Structures are given as structure tokens and as C-alpha cells.
Amino acid sequence: MQGILFDFNGTMFLDSDLHEEAWINLIKKYSKQELSEADIIHSIHGKTNDIILRHFISADLTDEQVEQLSDEKEAYYRERVLAHPERIHFTKGLEAALDTLKANQIPMTIASASPKVNMDFYWETFALAKWFDPEKIVYHNGTFPGKPAPDIFLIAAKKIELAPADCLVIEDSYSGLQAAQRAQIGTIVAIDPFGKNRGIFEAEGLAKDGVIEDFTNFISTYVK
Known part of the structure; x- marks a missing residue:
């Protein structure tokens, strides 16, 4: 392992339940579909907004409608984040790990399915400039297929010149781990902070290099 590609949501910031809440709110508002746990694992987390909206609301949505609905969902999500200031912090152990990686000049970036409006929010909220180059962060901008396609990680690896x-990819989502496999990432680690998905990840061989709960022992385990 020479460099690290971090997913953000549910990995660096434990906000998966807030995204779920925002999606459930939006889908109930515009559709009669009910979301199951399987839907959330396989068809929500890690997916881009356009794919989610066309799957759960209508395959016939125009690009303009997708943009409007996406903006509505993300605005609701950010409101929920700001309503819980006590939760606005990195996953346990991550800040110390980032400091160590930065001090040792390990190339790293973020590869997230989030749209730019959310990445801008995270950039300010988490002071990401301390560790990351904004030009190397990869987010969903509509120019490449989202996870589980490999493109996001191929682009991110190229940006850190590896x-x-x-x-190494660190991911919390089913789709993200599939994308890492398809990108032929050398080291693939899943993070499962609440023990919800470890069984699925291990049963399907999606986390070949282990499943962690947080970043407490990340450096000693994966950075040699």
C-alpha cells in the first residue's frame, strides 16, 4: 500500500442514518415505495443521487427533475446534520490517523458519491484542507458512472499518481466495495462501525483485507 482512497459518508463521518432519513423522507413524499433494509444496503448507500431517484421515484425523471429532487434531499440531509452538532466529528481515531499519514507524506484523497454541494459543506465543516488537496478530491459530477462502477477509484488513484x-480503499457501502474490487484496488478494507453489515461483506468476499469498526488501529494494521 502506497496511498489511500477514503470514502467519506459512513466512513470518515458516521452519517449513514441521516442520509437514510433524508432518502426515506423524499421517497415517501414522491413515491409509494417502501424501503427495506435490503434496499438501503444495495440501492441507497454508495449510489449516486440520479441512480437512486430514477430507481425509487421514476425512471422517466428528466435531468432537471433529478437535480431539483437531489437538491431537496441534500438540503434536508444538511439540516439534519446541523441539528446534531454533537455528531459533527470524524470517526473515532481518524483525525490522529490523518495526522500520521500527512506527517509521513502518504498520498491520499477522498472518493465520494456525494455531490459537490455536500463536499463543499464537508470541506468547511471538517477543515479538510489540513489534510487534503481540493484538486484531488473526487465527487459525483455526472461525468462518470457511479459506484459500483470502478471509475471513481480509478480517477482517484490517478489523481494521487498511483x-x-x-x-488502499476504505469503504462502508456494498456498492463502494464492489467498485473497489472492479477497480482492482490492491487493499480493500470495509468499515462497519455498528456491526450491521460485516456478515454480508465477509460472506460475499467484499472486504478481502478486513473489516474495522473505527480508525483506532488503522495505522498500525495497514500502514507499514
Whole structure:
């Protein structure tokens, strides 16, 4: 492992339940579909907004409608984040890990399915400039297919000037782990802070290099 590609939501920031709440609110408002746990695992987390909206609301949504609905969902989500200031912090152990990686000049970036409006929010809220180059962060901008396609990690690896085989991906989502596999990432680690998905990840061989709960022992385990 020579460089690290971080997913953000549910990985660096434990906000998966807030995204779920925002999606359930939006889908109930515009659709009669009910979301199951399987829907959330396989068809929500890690997916881009356009894919989610066309799957759960209507395959016939125009690009303009997708943009409007996406903006509505993300505004609701950010309101929920700001309503819980006590939760606005990195996953346990992550800040110390980032400091160590930065001090040792390990190339790293963020590869997230989030839209730019959310990445801008995170950039300010979490002071990401302390560790990351904004030009190297990859987010969903509509120019490449989202997870589980491999593109996001291939682009991110290129931005830190490494081959995918020389990178480590840390991901919390089913789709994200599939994308890492398809990108032929050398080291793939899942994070499952609440023990909800470990069984699925391990049963399907999606986290070949382990499942962690937080970043407490990340450096000693994965950075040699």
C-alpha cells in the first residue's frame, strides 16, 4: 500500500442514518415505495443521487427533475446534520490517523458519491484542507458512472499518481466495495462501525483485507 482512497459518508463521518432519513423522507413524499433494509444496503448507500431517484421515484425523471429532487434531499440531509452538532466529528481515531499519514507524506484523497454541494459543506465543516488537496478530491459530477462502477477509484488513484494496485480503499457501502474490487484496488478494507453489515461483506468476499469498526488501529494494521 502506497496511498489511500477514503470514502467519506459512513466512513470518515458516521452519517449513514441521516442520509437514510433524508432518502426515506423524499421517497415517501414522491413515491409509494417502501424501503427495506435490503434496499438501503444495495440501492441507497454508495449510489449516486440520479441512480437512486430514477430507481425509487421514476425512471422517466428528466435531468432537471433529478437535480431539483437531489437538491431537496441534500438540503434536508444538511439540516439534519446541523441539528446534531454533537455528531459533527470524524470517526473515532481518524483525525490522529490523518495526522500520521500527512506527517509521513502518504498520498491520499477522498472518493465520494456525494455531490459537490455536500463536499463543499464537508470541506468547511471538517477543515479538510489540513489534510487534503481540493484538486484531488473526487465527487459525483455526472461525468462518470457511479459506484459500483470502478471509475471513481480509478480517477482517484490517478489523481494521487498511483496505480490502483498500490492503493488502499476504505469503504462502508456494498456498492463502494464492489467498485473497489472492479477497480482492482490492491487493499480493500470495509468499515462497519455498528456491526450491521460485516456478515454480508465477509460472506460475499467484499472486504478481502478486513473489516474495522473505527480508525483506532488503522495505522498500525495497514500502514507499514
